[in-house]
Amino acid sequence: MTSGEPASLQLPSFLYGTFRSVQQKTKREGLRCGEQYLADGTFPAPRQMLDVPPGEVVVAHEVVDFQHERPAWRLYMVSHVMGFLAPDGQRPFPVRHDYEAFFRDTAWGALFFATTHMGAVSAERTARRLQSVLRFWEPLQSARYLFKPLGGAQTLEEVMVASCDWAMDAWYPEGGASVRTRLEVAAERMASATREDCIEAMLREMPRALAHAGKLKHRSVVADPSFQRERLATLDSRSFERVSGAYTGELISLVIGWDRELGRH
Incomplete structure (x- = not known):
C-alpha cells in the first residue's frame, strides 16, 4: 500500500x-x-x-x-x-x-x-x-x-x-x-532501544503490572526491583523480545509465572 x-x-x-x-x-x-x-x-x-x-x-x-x-x-x-x-x-x-x-x-x-x-x-x-x-x-x-x-x-x-x-x-x-x-x-x-533500555522500561512499568496481577503468594519477592532485573536479564532472546516493549499484559504474565515458579521451590 x-x-x-x-x-x-x-x-x-x-x-x-x-x-x-x-x-x-x-x-x-x-x-x-x-x-x-x-x-x-x-x-x-x-x-x-x-x-x-x-x-x-x-x-x-x-x-x-x-x-x-x-x-x-x-x-x-x-x-x-x-x-x-x-x-x-x-x-x-x-x-x-x-x-x-x-x-x-x-x-x-x-x-x-x-x-x-x-x-x-x-x-x-x-x-x-x-x-x-x-x-x-x-x-x-x-x-x-x-x-x-x-x-x-x-x-x-x-x-x-x-x-x-x-x-x-x-x-x-x-x-x-x-x-x-x-x-x-x-x-x-x-x-533504537538496547536490551538494557528495554529492561529499564519494563522496570518502570512493573508497578502497574503488579497492581493488576491479582493474588500473588510471593508478592514481596516478585515486587523487588532487584529480583525483577535479575529475572529479566536471564530471559532468552525470544522470550525477551516478546516482552521488550514493556506492554503491561505481557509483564503481568511474567510476574505470575515468576510467582508460580517460586512456589515450586
Whole structure:
C-alpha cells in the first residue's frame, strides 16, 4: 500500500454495516486475502474504500459494540478478517504477521494494530505500530471513536491514551507533553532501544503490572526491583523480545509465572 492517504479518514467497505453483515463481509475478505497470500505471498487491496464523514463515530473495540443491528463503522472487526487468513492446516501466525506489515501502511490498519496489541508486543514492533499511527494522525483525528473505557465518543488522543498509556509511561516517563509528542518520543526510543533500555522500561512499568496481577503468594519477592532485573536479564532472546516493549499484559504474565515458579521451590 502507498503511504499517501487523503485528508479524511477512509475505511474498507467490509467494515461498515450491521454486526451480522460486517461479520459476513470480513469472513469473505479474510478468505479472499488468504487465497491470494497462499498463491503468491501478497494481499489484495480492499475492493472499495469509503469516506468516513468528519466527526462520525468508529467502533474501535468490541466491548463497546452494544447495538449490533445498527449500521456502523466496525474497525475492531479487522480481527475477524485475520481469523480467516489461514486455511486449516496452515500456521496462522506468519500470514497474520505479514497482513499486519502490509496493512499497517494504511490509516485504518495503523490504528487497529496500535490499539489491539496482537501477537508479541516487542519494542521494535510497537515502535512501528506507533509510527504508523503518527504518519496518519490527521485523517485519524477527523473521526471520533468508541473505545474503552465505556462512555461517549472519544478523540484520537483519548483512544491512544486508553490503549497505549503504558508505552508512554514506560518509554517517556518525563511527561508534560502532548499525546502526539509523547508517542513520537516513545516510538523513537523503542526503535533504537538496547536490551538494557528495554529492561529499564519494563522496570518502570512493573508497578502497574503488579497492581493488576491479582493474588500473588510471593508478592514481596516478585515486587523487588532487584529480583525483577535479575529475572529479566536471564530471559532468552525470544522470550525477551516478546516482552521488550514493556506492554503491561505481557509483564503481568511474567510476574505470575515468576510467582508460580517460586512456589515450586
